[in-house]
Amino acid sequence: MSRANLEPVAVAILAKAPVAGLAKTRLIPALGAESAAALQARLTARAVATACAAHCGAVTLWATPDANHPLFHEMAVRCAIAIAVQPDGDLGARMHAACAAAGGPVLIIGTDCPALATDHLREAAQALRDGHDAVVIPAEDGGYVLIGLRRPAPALFSDMIWSTSEVMGETRRRIAALGLARQELPPLWDVDRPQDLPRLRMLAPELLIG
16 A cells, blocks of 8 residues: 555544534524534534544544533543634634644535535545645535645635635635646535525434434
8 A cells, every 4th residue: 555545634623612692503593592502512523423433634623712612522532632722713714724733634624514424534535645735525505515635725715705605616716726736526515504404304313303
């Protein structure tokens, strides 16, 4: 087996603390604040479990607004992962910080995509090992659920208008302008809005119990 196939690829998970009124705010009208926060906790646990089971490399949970929530401590102990605090700034600044801190190839994910599986992470990691500079899994809503980089590329994250249907298209344009070799995997879907809940109930009803 070649050295490239053994190269670790870190996984950085950006997660919001499951605090009622702070987490999953767009789902509060459908679920209520407490249930939306409970869903955030379960989605976070699922993302961590998936990242650890993929065995791509070291896993770091980047927490916001701080790392003191009991869920984060539980994840650190139970899954033997690192916990870091997301810095100030917009989503792009926080993703770039996670990328720069990895010190090598890294996959950056959130917690909103329950369809993201170990095979997706392994395929994305292998794309970087095979020499691609960037790998992306688009989201059906026009964003992306994963971005992986062999080295930091701050231009992909700065001055981006996030949470719009233009994010993936703009990211493709920036990757091309930087001359980066890109691998793009099939799109997945995330859970952001009440209309996403029926599909979540079909995929993973246990995430909505309670």
